[in-house]
Amino acid sequence: MTHSAREHPWALQFVNVSKWVVGEQGRRCVLDRLNGRVATGTLLTLVGPSGAGKSTLLSLCNLLQTPDDGEVWVLGREVRDWPVSQLRRKVGLVWQQPVMLPGTVADNLALAARLHHEPPADGAALLCRVGLPADLLHRPAHELSGGQMQRVALARTLANQPDILLLDEVTSALDREAADVIEKLIVEWVNSEHKTAVWVTHDTEQARRVGHETWLIAEGRAVEQAPTAQFFTAPQTVWGQRWVLAGQSQGERNA
Numbered sequence: 001m002t003h004s005a006r007e008h009p010w011a012l013q014f015v016n017v018s019k020w021v022v023g024e025q026g027r028r029c030v031l032d033r034l035n036g037r038v039a040t041g042t043l044l045t046l047v048g049p050s051g052a053g054k055s056t057l058l059s060l061c062n063l064l065q066t067p068d069d070g071e072v073w074v075l076g077r078e079v080r081d082w083p084v085s086q087l088r089r090k091v092g093l094v095w096q097q098p099v100m101l102p103g104t105v106a107d108n109l110a111l112a113a114r115l116h117h118e119p120p121a122d123g124a125a126l127l128c129r130v131g132l133p134a135d136l137l138h139r140p141a142h143e144l145s146g147g148q149m150q151r152v153a154l155a156r157t158l159a160n161q162p163d164i165l166l167l168d169e170v171t172s173a174l175d176r177e178a179a180d181v182i183e184k185l186i187v188e189w190v191n192s193e194h195k196t197a198v199w200v201t202h203d204t205e206q207a208r209r210v211g212h213e214t215w216l217i218a219e220g221r222a223v224e225q226a227p228t229a230q231f232f233t234a235p236q237t238v239w240g241q242r243w244v245l246a247g248q249s250q251g252e253r254n255a
């Protein structure tokens, strides 16, 4: 484990964060004075009903959207005080559907370096990091399987040497085997490099398996925030208790 002297103890801090959107029914509060902080080296899993504001919360951490009220602190600096390109290297985002740019796998992996006028990253080493063979480098990226694309998307993000990964349902579109590979890679990245990840997942078992800490997002707030083991065994709030019970009965139905 490496701890640089400059490492900030809190990767992320949310202070009374609110966000509104204008929809068909008018102005609606998506995040409602949400508070919480994420220590460096934590794998935080975010769970909660669809539409609760999980993706919106991620989008505030790399300036895809800005908070309407409150503050989001990233590595000790308020998000709006970061130069956006610098922020997005430090805070990488991977979505459910990997977006492959036209060209080869190598072109995709060279993107970050090209954007920043730097020498190209070692594509073979990046592929190796995500468990893919180097001979994929010269294949058109759009010919890969979904699982391979997601691994290339992850490698492309890791090429920026981020400190924080934002992961939005990154294994939801994959089969079990491909999902396992991605899951292990992310857990290993956090644990061996003392990095931070915020991982939105609707897979309760996954949230439990990979998380150090878990937050339940509901009605725009983090209504239960606990170490993952405690979250699933001894939730402190009625919100948390209902969520865990519903997850158990879901699990029993699927068994």
Ligand SMILES: Nc1ncnc2c1ncn2[C@@H]1O[C@H](COP(=O)(O)OP(=O)(O)O)[C@@H](O)[C@H]1O
Pocket: 021, 022, 023, 030, 048, 049, 050, 051, 052, 053, 054, 055, 056, 057
């Ligand atoms: N750009 C937008 N315009 C209008 N409504 C939005 C926008 N982004 C999100 N929403 C709404 O905000 C709510 C929260 O969305 P989201 O953060 O995606 O929830 P989750 O990821 O928890 O499912 C949803 O009701 C969604 O429809």
Ligand SMILES: [Mg+2]
Pocket: 054, 055, 056, 168, 200
């Ligand atoms: Mg979402």
